[in-house]
Amino acid sequence: MSLISLEEALQMRTAEVRDKYKTYLSTPYAAIQILTNADRQYVRAEGTRLWDLDGHEYLDFVSGYGSVNLGHNHPRMIEAVRRVEEMPKLVQVSLQQLPAALAHNLAQVAPGNLKRCFFCNSGAEAVEGALKIARAATGRPGFISCEGGFHGKTLGALSVSGRAKYRTPFEPLLSGCTLVPYGDLDALESALKAGRAAAFIVEPIQGEGGVISPPPGYLAQARRLCAQHHTLFIADEIQTGFGRTGALFACADEGVEPDILCLSKALGGGMVPVGAYLTTEEIWKKAYGTYDTSLLHTSTFGGYWSNTLACALAITALQITLDEDLPARARENGAYFLDGLRRLKGAYPLLKDVRGRGLMVGIELADEGKGLLNKLSAGISEKVIGDAGQVSSLVSVELLNSYRVLSVYTLNNPAVIRLYPPLNVSREDLDYVLESLEKVLSRRKSFLGAASSRLGGLVQTYNRNRR
Numbered sequence: 372m373s374l375i376s377l378e379e380a381l382q383m384r385t386a387e388v389r390d391k392y393k394t395y396l397s398t399p400y401a402a403i404q405i406l407t408n409a410d411r412q413y414v415r416a417e418g419t420r421l422w423d424l425d426g427h428e429y430l431d432f433v434s435g436y437g438s439v440n441l442g443h444n445h446p447r448m449i450e451a452v453r454r455v456e457e458m459p460k461l462v463q464v465s466l467q468q469l470p471a472a473l474a475h476n477l478a479q480v481a482p483g484n485l486k487r488c489f490f491c492n493s494g495a496e497a498v499e500g501a502l503k504i505a506r507a508a509t510g511r512p513g514f515i516s517c518e519g520g521f522h523g524k525t526l527g528a529l530s531v532s533g534r535a536k537y538r539t540p541f542e543p544l545l546s547g548c549t550l551v552p553y554g555d556l557d558a559l560e561s562a563l564k565a566g567r568a569a570a571f572i573v574e575p576i577q578g579e580g581g582v583i584s585p586p587p588g589y590l591a592q593a594r595r596l597c598a599q600h601h602t603l604f605i606a607d608e609i610q611t612g613f614g615r616t617g618a619l620f621a622c623a624d625e626g627v628e629p630d631i632l633c634l635s636k637a638l639g640g641g642m643v644p645v646g647a648y649l650t651t652e653e654i655w656k657k658a659y660g661t662y663d664t665s666l667l668h669t670s671t672f673g674g675y676w677s678n679t680l681a682c683a684l685a686i687t688a689l690q691i692t693l694d695e696d697l698p699a700r701a702r703e704n705g706a707y708f709l710d711g712l713r714r715l716k717g718a719y720p721l722l723k724d725v726r727g728r729g730l731m732v733g734i735e736l737a738d739e740g741k742g743l744l745n746k747l748s749a750g751i752s753e754k755v756i757g758d759a760g761q762v763s764s765l766v767s768v769e770l771l772n773s774y775r776v777l778s779v780y781t782l783n784n785p786a787v788i789r790l791y792p793p794l795n796v797s798r799e800d801l802d803y804v805l806e807s808l809e810k811v812l813s814r815r816k817s818f819l820g821a822a823s824s825r826l827g828g829l830v831q832t833y834n835r836n837r838r
Contacts, residue, residue, distance in 0.1 A: 572607055719809075
């Protein structure tokens with residue numbers, strides 16, 4: 372037996388990291404990272420920036436899929452870690468200060484009458500908890516969700532998610548789940564009339580669906596229909612929450628008060644995994660309000676308690692978000708960024724669409740050069756991202772390798788590149804990304820050729836290393 376110490380792990384270099392990934396984690400995932408030359412060893416981070424082992428500086432416009440709203444290693448977050456370093460991190464047999472304080476704070480800022488809080492480790496777990504409490508409170512078995520939606524990859528969350536690629540290998544999933552087109556009120560009402568749905572779960576803006584906003588008024592009308600048919604309304608704000616769209620919560624910005632609110636990602640301030648759902652007093656009492664039912668849904672690392680470090684950082688992250696008025700900054704800088712992207716759209720046909728709200732931004736690429744990345748990667752890219760994501764992946768690769776800008780496609784719509792910078796991003800950083808993207812778009816043919824050459828060489832290197 373040979374174990375690697377923390378110090379030894381921190382000294383590992385690229386070749387050894389690749390080998391460990393291919394041997395002990397995921398060979399296909401390692402392959403696509405190697406083929407696109409994306410497997411940099413990032414050793415330092417601050418604000419919007421990352422630095423690799425060779426000292427190269429990068430702009431992070433992925434932000435942990437919206438988890439790093441505050442930027443990397445915000446000084447107040449680092450201080451919060453130090454503040455609780457000597458406290459016990461897990462004590463489930465007592466009532467602790469920090470879970471109590473965090474639950475209180477979330478209830479203060481949540482829309483409507485959301486009061487009762489349940490902690491967990493991730494967005495998928497928050498969704499699982501929301502689905503369970505909806506069933507327990509209503510006595511109904513079914514759920515309604517939207518095509519193109521994404522709520523996680525655990526079994527219950529996957530059952531209400533909208534892409535067959537992720538669902539089919541695990542069927543049969545939860546029974547009684549109905550998918551309706553996003554933004555289609557008639558289809559929603561038809562599904563609600565069956566009277567079997569415990570809840571309708573919806574993202575205010577579909578993130579992994581390709582940064583898709585519903586028609587104006589859709590959320591409010593959907594909420595009204597749910598109430599009319601005695602079906603709970605679950606708002607999944609795992610990506611949109613805590614200022615990303617220019618409001619603290621996107622549903623509240625549209626005057627919608629959900630019955631259940633799912634949170635995660637930015638709740639941990641980009642430093643720890645933590646999630647939560649909130650619900651009303653009435654729903655919580657129906658589901659878990661007695662001595663007999665109070666422990667029906669708990670977890671070692673969550674429930675009515677949570678990790679001390681996670682709670683300390685979540686408390687601090689929320690306070691920073693409010694103190695620095697990050698929703699307003701996202702709203703103002705997002706409008707500036709979207710305006711710049713729309714100007715590029717008008718000039719370059721490869722940029723098919725620009726959409727988003729605040730700093731939740733997606734750009735959709737046309738299908739020129741379709742299949743090129745798949746051909747060059749010997750079929751690997753099609754298996755990983757699907758045919759629709761070929762050109763978007765090439766653009767992301769070029770942004771990284773030529774301009775050191777991190778971006779990535781959306782899971783349910785790989786033709787779309789998400790651009791999610793930290794909410795305290797500067798105008799200078801936004802301008803740099805706009806300029807870099809314009810350089811890529813302006814040399815469409817040479818860019819595709821350069822990508823061909825780069826990826827062809829990487830495939831050869833990868834095949835040599837694989838032998």
